[in-house]
Amino acid sequence: MTGDTPTRLQIPARTAAAKLIVVVRAPDAADYDRVLDVLVEAGIRSVELTLTTPGTLERLPELLARYGDEADIGVGTVVDGEQLDAAVGAGAHYLVTPVADPDLVAAATLAGVPIVPGGLTPTELFGAWRGGAAAVKIFPANVVGPSYLKDLRGPFPGIAAVPSGGVDLAGAAAWLAAGAAAVSVGGPLLGDALRGGDLAALRDRTAEFVAVCGQAS
Template sequence: MSLAPWLDACPIVAILRGVRPEEVEPIAAALLAEGLNILEVPLNSPNPLESIRRLHGAFGERALIGAGTVTTEDEVAAITRAGAKLMVTPHADPALVLAARARGLIACPGFFTPSEAFSLLAAGADALKLFPAEAASPAVLRALLAVLPKGTAVLPVGGVGAETIPAWKAVGAAGFGVGSSLYKPGDSAEAVTAKARALRLSLGAA
């Protein structure tokens, strides 16, 4: 399993922080209708494993279902059982990358420094999450990509939205994790549709 085909189809990871199980399917359906097919449920959301189970059951063939804010190996096991295929962490922990890869998950761990990036890649990370991106800049990403192995997929996450995506894309970001600019707790499917369209326009894909 690879992240690359999903990013090629649409490089936005929809971070549904705070989503509730009873609303996750209509929100996901709205995102998929707009071409956003990488869906992440952070584990600090209400009953996240149930949301992941519902997403897997309803959309597992059409979407890449992920879990975010993963911080322990027990959580890696739990998200796998729930049907997640993508693990996202907020921090640089090679042990979690190894645990995810051992279970067949795509691993996209968080990092902020070159040292962290290289240690995660050595553990087998499929992609890297530059977090918090608002504390860095596109210039920082350009410098990182100059020294990381060619083809390393780096996704800025944190403060990323329609206004900032073009600058990150211009320096080589492989994708973008988008949270509050796309979904906030309580948003309707219609509101998410409008935000998703704005994000696609920012990519140059109406």
């Protein structure tokens, strides 16, 4: 194989240390604040806001000003170059995509923003990693389980992987024990909080996840 080895940016330091990314897929960007207030106060240091939530990019500079000193704010569900450029321009600390698109990896790296592309097969995951991804997202993680990462790390011992999709509290512990760089969680932590649910219960669930992931640090 010929060619230069791509530059690899690292996932942000707070995300790497916390080993926990919370995916906040809200009905509307106006719904972010009440949930992010609790998450950040309870110790979350990395949040992925998704482009499937209307208004995310428009609100991102404001949210970065409010929470960015305490937590990494990433933008997820990036699926094309236009979205990537817009997220970079709005100040995203990192990018996440559900696909292993080498063009997105190259564009993010050129822009100086770490990117975590998603895939499921060894070919997809290693291709994205070889292309310079900061880490690769095993998605959907619930169809393979933590033993899959142990298998991947046989031929690819240096790969940094972040499982995403159906990762609950026990799953977070198991994936981290299997060698995950971090875990990406959504519904099992957020519950009904984005639909007006109990914020005290959200705080309790968050504390549990922070404690479990902190033990793996």
